[in-house]
């Protein structure tokens with residue numbers, strides 16, 4: 543049996559922004575090749591003395607299984623390794639580890655044996671930057687502020703999400719756990735994390751069809767509405783959502799209607815599409831993608847009958863947005879440098895005051911930024 547420290551060196555927790563019900567998540571170094579990963583380990587409170595793996599432990603096996611099945615999709619977070627570890631420490635730094643790589647059968651077979659020993663399941667995952675978490679970037683920094691993705695990016699994200707769900711549904715998998723803290727977006731590329739509440743529904747076509755409908759509904763309500771409006775579908779501002787199984791199933795039950803009153807500039811076709819999704823009038827991803835294609839054509843997407851000028855304008859839009867993202871990143875980097883300078887011991891009062899004046903101005907600028 544290997545020692546944990548032979549394989550992994552665990553660093554800071556990276557889940558503090560949106561803690562989950564099942565896991566703690568740490569940044570870690572894989573010592574075998576010095577690469578970084580996100581190390582997701584079952585919370586110690588779910589280890590029980592009777593030797594039976596709890597639902598929370600089985601959820602890790604379910605997640606590993608679904609991640610392997612969905613690995614052909616570029617928008618699903620990569621699974622790198624899975625297994626069990628003996629440590630019950632808050633941040634595991636010692637003890638033993640059983641690492642199965644991507645062998646899900648062995649991981650599953652270990653469930654009872656390791657529950658009996660009080661060990662915890664873990665997954666090593668591709669590490670995604672916090673600055674790409676949509677909840678992290680879209681959450682208002684002060685009351686009254688709100689950001690939405692530009693329509694071009696929202697449409698792009700919606701097409702990529704639709705492609706993931708279409709692949710999942712073909713494999714009889716439903717995602718279900720749609721919320722901003724599970725969605726990473728860098729302006730071009732979508733990544734979806736946390737598949738432990740997702741389900742493979744092999745033996746009931748009726749349940750599968752019904753859950754596919756729920757998946758489309760959750761996409762519209764739980765991800766696309768906030769992405770296109772900066773608002774929570776549950777009224778009030780964006781915040782982390784309940785994470786246990788009951789929370790996943792019922793989270794958007796009472797939302798049949800979406801309010802676009804604060805975002806009247808959003809294209810009526812997109813509003814209509816999301817509203818139909820919220821009313822559960824879209825039963826399949828293909829229906830959803832059809833509606834999206836129509837809405838997208840008006841923004842220069844080559845999905846229906848789009849004329850040349852629209853396409854040129856869209857091209858300019860994309861290049862402009864890329865520059866805008868670079869610009870905002872530079873402003874944030876500048877803020878970081880000035881902040882570090884401002885806390886240096888021994889600088890003069892005048893220099894510190896000047897740094898603080900600039901930092902205030904930069905904060906005002908970022909609070910008024912054009913995109914999240």
Ligand SMILES: Nc1ncnc2c1ncn2[C@@H]1O[C@H](COP(=O)(O)OP(=O)(O)O)[C@@H](O)[C@H]1O
Pocket residue numbers: 556557558559560561562563564565566567580582619667668669670671672675723724735736737738785
């Ligand atoms: N691969 C990852 N890269 C970066 N951060 C991650 C990753 N996976 C999870 N996290 C962070 O940890 C939090 C909890 O992870 P999650 O998979 O949602 O756990 P749970 O199953 O307990 O809900 C996420 O909201 C996110 O902030």
Ligand SMILES: [Mg+2]
Pocket residue numbers: 561562563724736785
């Ligand atoms: Mg989660």
